[in-house]
Amino acid sequence: MQKQRHLFLAATLIDALGSGIWIPFGLLFLVHGQGFGLVEAGAALSTGGLLALTTGPLAGTAMDRFGPRALLIAGNLLRLVAFCCYPLLTSIWQVVAATLVAGVGDRLFWTCNAPMIAELTTGRDAERVLGLQTMGRFAGAGAGAAASAVLPEITSPAAFHLIAYANAASFAVAAALLWFLPTLARASEKDRSAGWKVVFADRPYIRFCLTHMAFTLASASKFAILPILVRDFLHGPQWVTGTAITIGTVVVVSCQNIVVRLLANHTRATGLIAAALVFAGSFAMLIPVTSVSLRVAIGLILVTSITFSIAETMFAPLSTAAAAENAPPGAEGRASALFQLSWGLPVALAPAILGTLLSASNPLPWTCLTVTSLLAVPAILSLKKTLLAKQSPPISA
Numbered sequence: 049m050q051k052q053r054h055l056f057l058a059a060t061l062i063d064a065l066g067s068g069i070w071i072p073f074g075l076l077f078l079v080h081g082q083g084f085g086l087v088e089a090g091a092a093l094s095t096g097g098l099l100a101l102t103t104g105p106l107a108g109t110a111m112d113r114f115g116p117r118a119l120l121i122a123g124n125l126l127r128l129v130a131f132c133c134y135p136l137l138t139s140i141w142q143v144v145a146a147t148l149v150a151g152v153g154d155r156l157f158w159t160c161n162a163p164m165i166a167e168l169t170t171g172r173d174a175e176r177v178l179g180l181q182t183m184g185r186f187a188g189a190g191a192g193a194a195a196s197a198v199l200p201e202i203t204s205p206a207a208f209h210l211i212a213y214a215n216a217a218s219f220a221v222a223a224a225l226l227w228f229l230p231t232l233a234r235a236s237e238k239d240r241s242a243g244w245k246v247v248f249a250d251r252p253y254i255r256f257c258l259t260h261m262a263f264t265l266a267s268a269s270k271f272a273i274l275p276i277l278v279r280d281f282l283h284g285p286q287w288v289t290g291t292a293i294t295i296g297t298v299v300v301v302s303c304q305n306i307v308v309r310l311l312a313n314h315t316r317a318t319g320l321i322a323a324a325l326v327f328a329g330s331f332a333m334l335i336p337v338t339s340v341s342l343r344v345a346i347g348l349i350l351v352t353s354i355t356f357s358i359a360e361t362m363f364a365p366l367s368t369a370a371a372a373e374n375a376p377p378g379a380e381g382r383a384s385a386l387f388q389l390s391w392g393l394p395v396a397l398a399p400a401i402l403g404t405l406l407s408a409s410n411p412l413p414w415t416c417l418t419v420t421s422l423l424a425v426p427a428i429l430s431l432k433k434t435l436l437a438k439q440s441p442p443i444s445a
Contacts, residue, residue: 081208100151108385
């Protein structure tokens with residue numbers, strides 16, 4: 049089992065790095081590498097991403113039918129195809145199509161990832177694996193941000209194309225590694241016939257997914273509106289945004305493993321409550337950010353980049369491990385798809401919701417986020433004796 053876990057972790061770290069690199073790089077690639085306009089490229093990427101989000105329930109149903117290993121391989125192969133096609137795109141509908149294919153691959157990965165980890169780990173070891181994946185994703189995003197700063201100075205589209213092909217190759221390697229993992233047992237015919245009824249009948253699980261949306265909204269919020277806050281409301285230097293993102297990346301990469309080990313001595317409910325309180329405190333510090341001097345405002349943004357990232361290292365592994373472990377038997381794929389929707393919806397809606405609140409008043413979005421983070425505390429307490437009680441066995445060395 050240890051060897052299988054190492055194989056899986058290697059494959060998913062490659063996956064996380066590749067996906068993370070593309071997050072800050074995709075728009076830059078289409079504008080500078082393919083010659084599309086900024087607005088049309090952004091709209092095409094968003095359209096493809098939203099269309100892919102709707103395939104989550106289908107991915108969950110397919111996982112219950114075919115098992116996570118097969119679909120993890122399929123997800124990597126889909127992204128291999130998509131990234132091989134990116135340098136060949138010449139029209140907007142092609143961008144939407146390629147982004148949709150890559151997005152479906154992402155949905156397959158995120159739907160099957162946690163159930164596969166649950167099968168390959170015991171006790172709280174799942175959180176360690178999830179924490180390492182989070183480190184990989186943030187490291188990839190940091191590498192992508194660095195590339196996005198350097199590559200605009202390079203005029204040759206070949207340099208941009210090389211990144212896309214390298215990303216495609218990384219997904220091919222990940223698929224090859226996953227091929228050597230065992231095929232997990234499929235759900236019984238009886239369990240599969242129950243379908244989504246089993247998931248929606250599990251009220252604690254549904255409540256957990258709804259509560260989790262408060263955490264994912266918090267996770268998506270700060271950096272979704274930080275650039276426009278600095279530029280249009282504070283009239284500050286743009287290095288502030290890049291520095292804040294860099295600080296957050298360094299904190300997650302350097303502290304994730306330490307935080308997971310510390311939280312292993314407590315229940316998941318305790319860890320999630322701590323994360324909610326750290327999120328709330330971080331947002332509360334930003335409420336007066338436009339009422340103080342620019343120097344103080346910059347200080348608040350940089351400090352909250354640290355506290356915000358610490359909350360991120362707390363909630364992400366704990367919540368994902370709890371969701372995978374408590375999924376209704378025989379409907380793990382469907383349950384995972386629902387849980388992933390509680391990630392995807394807040395991320396997709398955050399720019400619109402928070403941008404609207406920010407346009408009305410700077411304190412408004414930060415006040416609302418402080419309140420929603422605090423409301424997660426009683427919701428977690430209500431689940432403490434059901435989904436979130438697990439404390440032992442501890443994480444292995």
